[in-house]
Amino acid sequence: MTKQDFRIVGKSVKRADVIEKVTGEGKYTGDYHMPGMLYGKIKRAEIAHAKITRIDVSRALAYPGVKAVLTHRDVPRVLHYGSPHPRSASCTKDQYILDDRVRFWGEGVAAVAAISEEVADEALDLIDVEHEPLPGVYDIDTAQAPDAPQLHDVGPGGNLVIPPVRIERGDVERGFAEADLILEGEFEGGRPVPTYMEPNVCVADWDGSNKLTFWTSTQTSFMVRGALAEVLGLPLNKVRVLVDHMGGGFGAKQDLFQHEFLCALLAKQCRRPVKMEFTRRETFIAGRSRHPFRMWLKQGFRKDGTLVARDMKIIFESGAYGSHSPGVTNVGTASATSLYRCENVRLDGRAVYTNTPISGAYRGYGVVQTYYALDIQMDEAAERLGIDPVEMRLKNAVREGDIAPSGHPIVGCGLEACISHGADAFDWAGKRNNPNRSDPRNPAIRKGWGIGCEMHGSSAYPGIKEQGNATVKMNEDGSVTLLTGAAGLGTGAHTALAQIVAEELGVTFESVSVVHGDTDVVPWDIGAFASHTTYLVGSAAKIAAAELRERVLARAAELLQESAENLGLVDGIITVRGNPGQSITLVEAMGPTRGVPSEHLIASGSYTPTKSYSFAAHFVEVAVDTETGIIECRKVMPVHDVGKVIHPIAAQGQIEGGIQQGIGHTLTEDYVIDRTNGRSLNAGLVDYKMPLSMDMPDIETIILEAAPDPGGPWGAKGVGEDPIIAIGPAICNAVHDAIGVRFHHYPITPEDVLKGLKARREQ
Ligand code: SMO
Incomplete structure (x- = not known):
């Protein structure tokens, strides 16, 4: 890498969105209000595993202020992935929007839209649900027993979410035979919940052309669009997903949630906008947690500390549905083969259904669990070997x-x-x-x-080709707009992208603004996850900015009768090397009266990364x-x-x-x-x-x-x-x-x- 003097990259510039955030003026999905808007609430099961035998909504429907009630009889019976995610390629479609069966305590069984949250809440108590209890599976051992009740008819069976992941490298038995110390242990972890500040919230609104506009707090707006379109039977250009400010996601806002489908369906039925907002309690019950896990780990070491063999069995508890379990199992197990080098590795990794809340994506995606075991046993080995x-x-x-x-x-x-x-x-x-x-x-x-x-890893999931996209536009006054699909979870990702564009293009940081989170406007984006926004979308933005810079310099070269290589562009001023007196501004080169074709003022970059x-x-x-x-x-x-x-x-x-x-x-x-x-x-x-x-x-x-x-x-x-x-x-x-x-x-x-x-x- 060549040494370079950076003007903007590497500096803690004032974050573009920070004033809005600290003054409370930034618009979060919950801040959207529309005339005639209704409020949606979800009736939640008070049993963890049951067949619904009768559900009577007549009292709720008759309640003043209630506009619609949906049960499993009223919604499309389409199986979907909780997470329509590339990392879930091997995942089973195992969720209905509403089912006549309950698989975890707190699962939604009906939804209400009413004129206020209070009325909607009261109506929930008027819905009568009768069910026939089913034997429940509340831990991974019971789930894997030969005679265990099965949670799903789809999938490989045995309450497995996906077929077991098996990896074998080198010769594990020979490795153990060469070891001076063999350690064996079991490791377990609980169920931490990503307590983002902003509970899940969405607003749905349909227009006369049967187009759905959907505001939601999501990391993956294009996946939300895709799943809504698929389940609702709409082309993608009839679903517009918008996300503005977000109060965190930490991975868990990558799923397609039950309330999101229900919100869209309630709005459709009522022909009025509907908002649905989780309480903090609901973010626990109906959100996503880290996968609880158990891991058996056996490793062999030589006297000098060298690790020579590693054998592992890892079980992730998926809860009632698959969600990100395939991705977490693949990434967590693949990661467990690394960190400390070892030629002889064997593992068996599984994700198992239980009648408990849904585990999903959470920052550190399967790696938190497996590295906890690896790094504790590494310490035990050091102690035993006196190293x-x-x-x-x-x-x-x-x-x-x-x-x-x-x-x-x-x-x-x-x-x-x-x-x-x-x-x-x-x-x-x-x-x-x-x-x-x-x-x-x-x-x-x-x-x-x-x-x-x-x-x-950033963009490092095995077997998946990721792509980052960005479009950079120059406006008539020389200001610059970056269009990106990358969500801003609150981490400052958009500031980093603006820094990258400003640095590469040769304009000031303040002259770049970022437009994001509108699937009708911004280029397609895979979603903000896998620690990849700066790496992946940043690279795409850099490519787009470099192309625009090249066009500006070519144009300026004509005007100045100079060769483009001889020109520099810094802070929006084009200068001639060796002739500091001669300079023109961006507007002078590219402005509206200059006859520059508009397509010359817009450049797009796409980037397919290596693994990092x-x-x-x-x-x-x-x-x-x-x-x-x-x-x-x-x-x-x-x-x-x-x-x-x-x-x-x-x-x-x-x-x-x-x-x-x-x-x-x-x-x-x-x-x-x-x-x-x-x-x-x-x-x-x-x-x-x-x-x-x-x-x-x-x-x-x-x-x-x-x-x-x-x-x-x-x-x-x-x-x-x-x-x-x-x-x-x-x-x-x-x-x-x-x-x-x-x-x-x-x-x-x-x-x-x-x-x-x-x-x-x-x-
Ligand atoms: S758990 Mo993440 O948003 O890849």
Whole structure:
């Protein structure tokens, strides 16, 4: 990569959308109001597995203010993917909009549209549902028993969502035979929920030409369009999906939700706009969580620490429907073959239906689970072999050219750099060798230090060709409009895209504005997920901007009687090299009176990426109170290789946010389902314990540009999902360092700590 002076890229420019956000003027889907708008609500099942034998809506329909009630008899009986996603290519269509069968507690069985939310809510109580209970399956062991009740008639059977994923590489038995140490363990994780600030919300409106306009809080507007069109039997140009500001998604807003279909159908029936907005409680019940999992992991190591064999069985709990389970199973298992290099690998990965809420996509997509196990067992091996955990990881870390989870050779591997750089900056050796682990203020508190590592792909899903698109338009006054389908979840992605366009084209950052989220206007987009917006759409935007720049310079060359190579374009001014006095502005070259054909003022870029990986090592200090069992995460040093940073503060924000979510996963967050009847026990933020700002540690983020990926804009790679992955095992390893107790699950609660300490004392 050539050295380049950047004007805009790499600088924390003021985010274009930030004033609107902080003043509350930014329009979120919930802010849309229309004359005559109705409000939709969903009647939810109070049983986890049943056949509906009778559903009587007459009392609800007669209730003043109610305009429509829909049950399974009133909606198209079309099976759909919960996620019409390229990553779900192997997925089974297993969901109806409404079915005469209930598969999880809280599943929608009817929908009401009324003149107010209150009336709609009241009408729900007037819907009489009778059902015949079916035997339920509330855990993965029962689901896999030979005589288990089957949740679905479609799919491979045995309550499997997809056929088992099997990977075998090298000779695992020979690897174990060569090992000096063999470790075997079981790992488990709970059900963290992506608690985005903005609950799911949509507004549907039909016009006289039978066209649906649909505002929704989604990461994947074109997939929403496709699924709505398919189920409603409409051509794509009769469905327009719009998304403006979003209050987070974290992966879970990639699905096609039941309420979205119902909202569109209610609006159609009423010939009036309908809004449907989840309560916080509904985001738990009817949203998507991370997949609970169990993983059996057996690894063999040589005396010198070299990993020589890895054998794994991974089971993801899908809940009542498939959603992203195929993608999560494929990505989570493929990832589990990597991170630490190993020639001899075998695995069996499954996703299993149960009568519990739907698991879906959530930041770190299957990788959070499998790397939790890999990195904890790596620590156990280091301890057993008497090798420092940092040395152990440096010995086994994947390197440039190794095979990545995607099956491609890794290009731009910064893992070793993150580990070494972090170990120095954190003073790892100094801290770990400090024999004094107690807190001078409270001898019951023990301190400990741990490390976790991760790698995560942008656009790196096996077998999928992704494409990024962007269109750049120059306006008559020299200002520039970027059209993109990439959703802005709140991370600053649009600012990064505008920076890329401004840098490449040669205009000021302030002169670029971004139009997004209208499927009738912007180029097709695969959706904002897989940490790929900057990498994928950023590359497309760079290509479009470069083409426009070339046209501007060719035009200016004519006007100035100069060769284009001799011209420069900076901040919208075209200058002649070696002749600073001679310059013209963009408007002078391309303005409306200049006779430039309009197609010369618009350029599009498409980009089909290679597969890219980002890397990180997280260093953590914890303080464990041995009297209360409370684990306090005191300091975190995340060290991330992002190739090239486009907006340092936005990247840092992503990293800090991921750390907060990861601390929640590891210590307090778990959406608990009663394993005897499928009822949820803590839907909502009263009983579900998210970390608050007071729980945040001192975070010292280090962003490295260690290993640029030539496939990204100026080497940039993704940063979205990475930060949530390594923090969990780093905390778990630090807790072991503090109190000598090794946990194999998350969340690690104070009760677990006290039990672990007691078991250790009694040993
Ligand atoms: S879990 Mo993500 O939005 O790829």
